[in-house]
Amino acid sequence: MFEWLFNGKKLRENGVLGMNDRNYSVIAKYNKRSLYTLVDDKVKTKRLANSININTPKMIGIIEFQYQVKNLLDIVKGYDTFVIKPAHGSGGKGVLVIKKYDAKHFYSASGDVLSFKDVYQHVSNTLSGLFSLGGKYDVALIEEAVNFSDVFKNFSYHGVPDVRVIVYKGFPAMVMMRLATKESGGRANLHQGAVGVGLDVSTGLPLNAVMHNKPIFEHPDTKANLMDLRVPFWREHLIIGSLAYDMTGLGYLGADIVLDENRGPMMLEVNARPGLAIQIANGKGLKTRLQEIDEKYPLGLSAEERVDFVLNQGK
Amino acid sequence: MKLNLTRFFTIRKVLSLLLICAVGYAAYSIYYKVKYWGFSLSPKAVTDVWTVDAKISFRALGGDVKVSLAVPNDRDGFKILSEEIVAKGYKITQDKINSRVVLEGKDKEGKQNLYYRLSIYDDAQNVALNSLLAAKIDRPILSEEETIQMRKIWELSELQKGDKIQKAILAINQEVNNPTMSLILPLNHTAKEFAEKVIQVLAYKRIPARIARTIKLEEGRKTEKPDIMLEAYYDGHWTLYDLNTAKIGLPKNWVIIQRGGVSLLDVKGGEDSTVVFSVLKSVASPLKMAEHRAKAHDELWSYNYSMYTLPVFEQNTLKWLMIFPLAILVVVIMRNVIGVSTMGTFTPMLLAMALVRTGFWPGLICFSVMIALGLVMRALVAKLNLLLVPRISFVVIFVILLIQVLTVVGYRLNYTIVSSAIFFPIIITAWIIERASITWEEEGAVNTLKEILFTFITAVVTYFVISNEYVRHVMFAFNELNLVILFVVMLLGTYTGYRVTELMRFAPLIHKEN
Numbered sequence: 139m140f141e142w143l144f145n146g147k148k149l150r151e152n153g154v155l156g157m158n159d160r161n162y163s164v165i166a167k168y169n170k171r172s173l174y175t176l177v178d179d180k181v182k183t184k185r186l187a188n189s190i191n192i193n194t195p196k197m198i199g200i201i202e203f204q205y206q207v208k209n210l211l212d213i214v215k216g217y218d219t220f221v222i223k224p225a226h227g228s229g230g231k232g233v234l235v236i237k238k239y240d241a242k243h244f245y246s247a248s249g250d251v252l253s254f255k256d257v258y259q260h261v262s263n264t265l266s267g268l269f270s271l272g273g274k275y276d277v278a279l280i281e282e283a284v285n286f287s288d289v290f291k292n293f294s295y296h297g298v299p300d301v302r303v304i305v306y307k308g309f310p311a312m313v314m315m316r317l318a319t320k321e322s323g324g325r326a327n328l329h330q331g332a333v334g335v336g337l338d339v340s341t342g343l344p345l346n347a348v349m350h351n352k353p354i355f356e357h358p359d360t361k362a363n364l365m366d367l368r369v370p371f372w373r374e375h376l377i378i379g380s381l382a383y384d385m386t387g388l389g390y391l392g393a394d395i396v397l398d399e400n401r402g403p404m405m406l407e408v409n410a411r412p413g414l415a416i417q418i419a420n421g422k423g424l425k426t427r428l429q430e431i432d433e434k435y436p437l438g439l440s441a442e443e444r445v446d447f448v449l450n451q452g453k
Numbered sequence: 454m455k456l457n458l459t460r461f462f463t464i465r466k467v468l469s470l471l472l473i474c475a476v477g478y479a480a481y482s483i484y485y486k487v488k489y490w491g492f493s494l495s496p497k498a499v500t501d502v503w504t505v506d507a508k509i510s511f512r513a514l515g516g517d518v519k520v521s522l523a524v525p526n527d528r529d530g531f532k533i534l535s536e537e538i539v540a541k542g543y544k545i546t547q548d549k550i551n552s553r554v555v556l557e558g559k560d561k562e563g564k565q566n567l568y569y570r571l572s573i574y575d576d577a578q579n580v581a582l583n584s585l586l587a588a589k590i591d592r593p594i595l596s597e598e599e600t601i602q603m604r605k606i607w608e609l610s611e612l613q614k615g616d617k618i619q620k621a622i623l624a625i626n627q628e629v630n631n632p633t634m635s636l637i638l639p640l641n642h643t644a645k646e647f648a649e650k651v652i653q654v655l656a657y658k659r660i661p662a663r664i665a666r667t668i669k670l671e672e673g674r675k676t677e678k679p680d681i682m683l684e685a686y687y688d689g690h691w692t693l694y695d696l697n698t699a700k701i702g703l704p705k706n707w708v709i710i711q712r713g714g715v716s717l718l719d720v721k722g723g724e725d726s727t728v729v730f731s732v733l734k735s736v737a738s739p740l741k742m743a744e745h746r747a748k749a750h751d752e753l754w755s756y757n758y759s760m761y762t763l764p765v766f767e768q769n770t771l772k773w774l775m776i777f778p779l780a781i782l783v784v785v786i787m788r789n790v791i792g793v794s795t796m797g798t799f800t801p802m803l804l805a806m807a808l809v810r811t812g813f814w815p816g817l818i819c820f821s822v823m824i825a826l827g828l829v830m831r832a833l834v835a836k837l838n839l840l841l842v843p844r845i846s847f848v849v850i851f852v853i854l855l856i857q858v859l860t861v862v863g864y865r866l867n868y869t870i871v872s873s874a875i876f877f878p879i880i881i882t883a884w885i886i887e888r889a890s891i892t893w894e895e896e897g898a899v900n901t902l903k904e905i906l907f908t909f910i911t912a913v914v915t916y917f918v919i920s921n922e923y924v925r926h927v928m929f930a931f932n933e934l935n936l937v938i939l940f941v942v943m944l945l946g947t948y949t950g951y952r953v954t955e956l957m958r959f960a961p962l963i964h965k966e967n
Binding site: 351 | 900947951
């Protein structure tokens with residue numbers, strides 16, 4: 139029952155990165171604290187991304203002060219669908235996707251019918267810091283909704299499937315796709331019961347899939363074979379991740395990317411301290427991979443050259 | 454990463470070095486405090502403080518009176534805490550050289566009662582060997598028969614065990630009722646006469662010896678006659694012997710009052726003089742005695758700048774604070790080495806602190822009830838969609854009112870479980886409720902209960918560490934240990950090994966690659 143207590147040596151041999159090691163040897167070393175503000179604020183991140191041609195959902199407007207809340211309808215004029223996001227939120231907290239609205243009601247993506255009052259309340263809560271880290275005053279970001287590509291329709295239950303790329307020193311190091319399930323309530327958070335599928339960084343092919351840390355082979359709700367998962371525009375996904383490094387200067391980051399039917403891969407957010415569950419999804423230790431990049435990968439390449447270097451490793 | 458490893462190494466090296474320094478310093482401090490201040494590692498250690506009262510009574514004859522009493526001195530093992538003389542109308546002089554107290558009065562008449570009171574502590578048991586040179590003595594002048602008996606005694610002494618003097622004492626004790634020895638050892642004798650005989654026997658071999666008057670320290674003891682023992686100068690120093698058993702040295706809890714042939718009490722200008730000794734025992738904690746001990750060792754300076762000289766209130770506050778670093782260490786270990794996630798970094802620590810005051814079960818039950826009630830209330834309020842700050846304020850005020858109601862009801866109905874509510878930190882309680890209710894909404898009941906459970910477990914572990922009487926005593930009496938904790942915590946800040954929970958979390962990665 140307690141044999142797992144003796145796993146330490148084997149985990150080390152397999153190059154698994156622990157939380158302490160990540161914080162001490164990687165994040166504290168390569169992520170300067172002053173850079174965090176670039177990724178903590180989604181408005182800032184978006185502007186920065188657009189300045190170097192990273193595709194992101196188009197910003198419709200922002201609401202900064204409580205008195206602006208009632209202007210919501212003016213701001214979204216001309217858009218059928220939109221998303222309200224807290225600029226300082228994390229893990230999808232406080233994200234409200236409006237599919238359509240009429241004179242009386244808003245209809246959310248999760249199927250709720252909301253009154254105007256409800257939506258104003260949501261924005262108001264966002265401003266007062268309900269969803270932000272540490273409860274600080276926040277800004278509500280209103281952006282275009284993503285037209286999710288159909289290619290993942292069979293692999294996700296409601297919600298948004300996204301690709302998480304771990305980028306180390308500008309090189310895509312490890313990738314997984316996160317698929318929402320019934321249990322995760324349409325969210326792509328692994329600890330809430332979403333499925334994580336590890337993807338080979340150079341080929342994009344599925345390596346392994348887990349749910350609640352346990353290997354699975356088919357999606358629990360759609361029953362799709364997870365090994366059949368294919369991600370189109372693989373190179374473009376990786377380039378977004380690689381560019382995120384150029385954009386932020388964070389040596390270790392996680393870029394969350396979604397696929398839009400019309401506009402291709404788009405970056406949703408950058409995480410300065412991405413979690414370690416990606417190792418379980420890939421069935422591989424991250425430390426081995428980071429060491430490989432430290433020791434063998436060349437310096438001074440552009441984002442595209444770095445991605446091509448990584449892609450060539452698979453050939 | 455290889456390059457960086459060398460840098461880590463030096464940080465760790467420096468911290469390890471500092472840790473070793475801190476350990477060294479703490480070790481020295483502990484030694485110092487135990488040795489010079491008499492601190493003990495055990496909270497239960499007490500110091501016996503003996504009070505010896507000498508009541509001198511006599512009848513003054515109407516003229517000048519001079520009373521001289523032999524008193525113990527601090528060369529004899531015990532340390533003197535205080536000396537007090539109650540003698541109204543008398544001039545008091547202390548004769549340190551001869552260890553006597555001299556009281557002089559003028560025109561005294563009638564019954565006089567004078568008091569001398571001495572408080573002593575720290576029995577060193579064996580009186581330090583006194584190597585003051587003894588004067589040469591002459592052999593006693595004996596008749597022929599006496600000489601024969603004397604030789605006989607010394608012959609018999611060869612059959613006894615021990616050093617020369619012990620042998621003599623044992624032989625004398627054996628022969629004391631033998632009529633053939635009556636010239637040397639008279640049959641009927643007082644303890645003092647017996648001692649004098651022994652001195653005479655030793656003098657025959659030119660061994661200087663003298664009487665020592667001692668008192669056994671025994672709660673409630675009262676005596677007019679101190680016990681008589683013998684000191685003999687042999688092998689270059691004075692040694693104390695028991696006259697009956699010939700044992701060497703002063704037994705535990707005995708005090709020497711006077712040495713040599715001089716009288717215990719001299720009263721000039723009075724008659725019917727008596728001195729009654731009575732003994733009382735009291736105990737004091739080593740912390741209280743530290744000042745006297747430091748003074749006795751001439752280490753008062755360092756003591757004056759320690760926290761033990763502060764007023765009691767400040768001391769108690771510091772005593773409470775001194776346990777914090779250890780509690781913090783427990784939290785650091787629980788989080789970074791074990792890897793449990795808790796609500797708020799130091800919430801479990803503050804919870805544990807509250808448990809120390811309320812008692813374990815009452816506190817735990819009361820707190821659980823408070824959290825549960827708070828969560829219910831918070832769930833009702835969630836529907837109102839209040840703004841953040843007013844909402845948290847609501848929870849804080851609710852908790853305050855809850856504490857008030859529980860405390861009053863608990864007090865009235867005499868349920869300590871309920872009334873212990875008052876000891877829980879309000880903000881922490883409110884924060885746990887708020888945090889739990891948000892987690893509940895966002896991540897479900899299971900995750901919330903898990904987080905609360907881990908917070909409780911960490912608090913309980915911390916509680917058991919800091920509620921231990923020994924731990925608390927040691928952390929206060931030897932507070933330098935907090936410096937050790939400081940560097941241990943810093944070193945843990947460079948710990949990059951797996952957390953215990955990660956061993957389980959990453960278990961799937963083991964079967965994969967092999």
